[in-house]
Amino acid sequence: MDAVDAVYDPWSPEFVADPYPAYARLRAAGRAHWHGPTRQWLIPHYEDVSALLRDRRLGRTYTHRFTHEEFGRTAPDAAFEPFHTLNDHGLLDLEAADHTRIRRLVSKAFTPKTVENLAPTVRRLAADLVGGLVADGGGDLLARVAEPLPVAVIAEMLGIPAEDEERGRLRPWSAAICGMFELNPSEETARRAVRASVEFSDYLRELIARRRKSPGEDLISSLIAVEELTEQEMISTCVLLLNAGHEATVNTTVNGWWTLLREGVRPDPENLSTAVEELLRYDTPLQMFERWVLDDIELGGVTLPRGSEVALLFGSANRDPARFGPTADVLDLERADNPHITFGAGIHYCLGAPLARLELHAVFGELLRQAPGLKLAAEPVWKPGYVIRGFEELLVEV
Template identity: 80%
Template structure:
C-alpha cells in the first residue's frame, strides 16, 4: 500500500491522530508525492530542518518568476484582497523585502524586549485563571487560551481595549487563517476576503489616529520609520496578530489536554516549566505543516523534485522522528533535555514571536498549576476540522 494513502488531512480521524500515518511515511521514504494537493510530503526531521534553511526553496516564487513561467495558475481575482494582504506580510516575502521588514520589526520581539512584558503577561494570566476558578470551570479555550495572547499582541500593537474591533481580532484571524488549510473551499475564501477587507479598513483608521496621537506601541513605531509602504504596514500588523496568538492558543489548549489525558498534570513542576513547554510544543505540534515552493531543482532521498513543485514539510512528523528524538519520540517526556523540535521553523523564516510565545505559555501553565491544581476534563473536547493549524473548538474543564 502507498504510504501516502494514509495521509488524509480531511479525515477527522487522521486530524485527531496523524502520528501513525507519519510513522508509515517515514518508514517508506523521504519524499512522497501526494496527488490530492499536488505536493511532495517530507516527513523526516533532518530533511525538514535542512529544507527550512535551503534558499532554493521559498515561501513565494513571485520575486523570481511570473505565475505562468513557474507553471502555476494566477490567483482568482475575486480573492485579491486576501492575497494582497497575505503577499505583503513578512511570512510570505523573500529576499530583500523580507530582510528589510524583518529588520524593522525584529527589535519588538527580542528576548530582552519580550522579557520586559513578563510581569504584565503573568498578571494577565493569573487574572484569567482566577476567573475560571471562581466560575468552577468552563471552556479553558474561551476563558484563558484565547484572551491572553490576543490581549498581549493587541496591546503591543496599540489596539485600544475599548475598540469594538478588538473583539473581532480573533474571528478575523480565524477567517484569514482558513486559507492556509489544504485546498480551501470557495466559502472559506469568501470569509477570508471579507475579513481581509474589514481588518485592513480598521488598521487604516487606527493608523490615522496614531499619526495624530502616537503612542508607545508597535503601530506608532511602524508609522515612524521609513522604508515601509502602507500595505506593508497593514500586512505586518495582521501577520503579527495572527501568528502572535494562533500557536499559543492551540499549544495552551492542546497542552492541557495532553497533560490531562496522560495523567501528567501533577507532574508539571514549576521549576521544570521551560523544559516542559518545549516538550508540549514538540509532542503535539500546533502547526502540522509548512509549505515551500521549489525555486530551483532539488533532490530529497534520491527523489528529484523539480522547480515549480511545492513541498509540504511535515512538522508534526519531524517532531516525532526517532532519528532525532530517539526511541521515546512518541512518548510525552516533560523532562526531555535534548529537544531540537522544529515547531518554530528554522532559517530566515524562523518564528519572530517565539520568545513571546514561550513567555505566554510559561505564564499560563504556571498560573494554572498554582491556582487550579485539581484541573480535570469536564467532557471530551471537539477538534476543529483544520489540519495545518490544528486545534480544538473548546476544552471543557472543572477545577
C-alpha cells in the first residue's frame, strides 16, 4: 500500500473519527499527494487550499470548456440525470458566465435584509426547540434541535406552508441528495438521490406555480420577481440553500457541542460570535471540497495535470500551524485571528454563510442560557461519511 493511502483512508471509521493526525502527516510530507483509491490530488496546506479556491484554472465543473471525451471523463449515467440536472444548475457547480449571472440575480432576492428579517424567527425557533429538549430532561441534540432548526428556517424563508406535508420531507430529501457528495457513492445512494431530486423538484415546481398566481413575502416570490432566472435555476437555488446551509448548521452544532463537552469548556455568551467561528474552524463540518483541474498547475514541484481532480482538505487547512500558529490543534474560544475557510473562498464562497452564522449563534446562545448543565448521556458514534462529517446522534442530559 502506498504511504499516502496508508495515512489517508476516508472509508476507515478510525480516520473519520479523528482525521487530524493524518492531516498533520500529509502537511509534513508535502504540498500535493496523489491518492490512488479516490484518484485525487490531496491538498493539505492552508495557503494552497485558499489560493486554489480562487484559481480559475480549477473548476467545480469542466463542461463549460470541454466535452466529457475531451476531458478524459465518462459522461454520467443517464439513469442519474434528474440529480445532475438539479445539481448542475446550482451556484455551487456553475462556472464562468453562468455562475456570475445567476449569483448576481439570486443576490437580488437573497439579500442581507432577507437574513436580517429572519432573525426573530430563528431566535424563536431555537428557543422553542431547546425549551422542548430541556423540558424532557435531555435527548438527542441532533434530532431534537440541530436538524429541525435550519430545516424550519429554510421552510419559512422559502414560504413552504405549515400545512404542506412536504415540510417533513425536506430533511430526508436533503440527506439523500447530499449522499452523492461523498466519495465513490454507491448505486443505491445514487438511486436515493435521484428519487429525492425528482420529488423535491416536482414539489418546488408546484410551489413556484402557486407563488406566480399569489406572490408572498418569501424567497421564492422574490426569485420569481427577478424574472431573468429560469424555473430550473430557481429550483436548483432553493435546493442548494437547504442542502448547503443546513449541513453546516447541523454538524457545527452537534460536533461543536461534543467538542465543548469533551473539553469541559463553555463559550462566553458575551463573546459568542468569536466562539462560533472557532468551532467552525476547529472541527470543520465540510472536510473536503473537490475541484477539476482545467489547465496544468504546478504546486511544490508537482504538476497537477489537466483532467485530474483535486481534494482541497478544508479540515487540514483549518488546522495548519503555518496559518494558525502553534495552537492550531487547540480549541481557543477567544481566538481573534481566525480566517478559517469553512465557508470556502472565491466565487463559490457560501452564499448562505450569514444565515448559518445567525442560526449557530441562536442555538448555542439558547443552549447556554437554558441548559447550563448540559452533559453527555452516551458516547456518540460517527456516521460513515467523511466529506460531510457528523454523528449519528448526540444524546445529552440537562
